[in-house]
Amino acid sequence: MSIDKNSNRNQASGEVSRRGLMMAAVAGAAASTVASSVSASAEEAKAVDAKTGRLNQSVCKWCFPKMSLEELAVEAAAMGMVGIDLLDPPDFPTLKKHGLVCTMVQSHPLGNGLCDSQFHDMCIEKINAAVEATSAEGWKNVIVFSGNARGIDRETGMKNCVDALAKVIPAAEKAGVTLQMELLNSKVNHPDYMCDNSKWGIELVKRVGSDNFKLLYDIYHMQIMEGDIIRTIQENHQYFGHYHTAGNPGRHELDDSQELLYPPIAKAIAETGFDGYFAHEFLPVRDPIAGLRDAVSQCIV
């Protein structure tokens, strides 16, 4: 069946109705057992295909703890997603079985990171191992973190990050892998995390000066810290190599209980010419697959 990407749009405004999408997705699930009464719109909501849009969509496994990786991979592939985020090498065979890639490979812990030199040896070892495993598959991204400040001032923390990255970037460049430092909020979820604003992160990317080091711009985390999401992306997209989504507040579904309007955000990202990965990272509170289908659908732009 062909998918009319505009079928969930408000005719007057051209904007996607998130409530409409959610209702359609739920209706779609129920309708599968009542074939004769299946409505066209419910069928369309079920048949989400991310590949019909410009963004390469992905999803984070840790947000779906009740599903196995195998189960999530089946659903992700059926929705046209390209891969799954934040996994380790033992997970790779399951992804490959379903034609998926690991869109972001894990390395060192989030709180014990590069801004604090006491963790450099551990981080460097883990980053190098992750780069090797990622490049062996022909994949692209490894996540890194600033870690928590623990009293280290921001300038010293930045210099420490630059020092550590100088030791791993040459191998990443050679392997064709990009190290991506995640921007996280320090207000609600990760108190004391140093890379908690785009200005600091962008300055770090400039100082590192390699195409193989970028920022993972997490839309939920940056909404908490600074807002102004679309303008920030439009003005700084060259420093951003990966995106994460979630509703704010709550970090749940991209629905109308939260304040971010994802279709225009996704469109703004697509219009920067972004060809990396755009990964959903929300904690579902309702049917997880209906929520994921709705999120994917909203971001088909």
Ligand SMILES: O=C(O)C(=O)CO
């Ligand atoms: O742990 C978090 O809050 C993250 O966003 C990791 O990607």
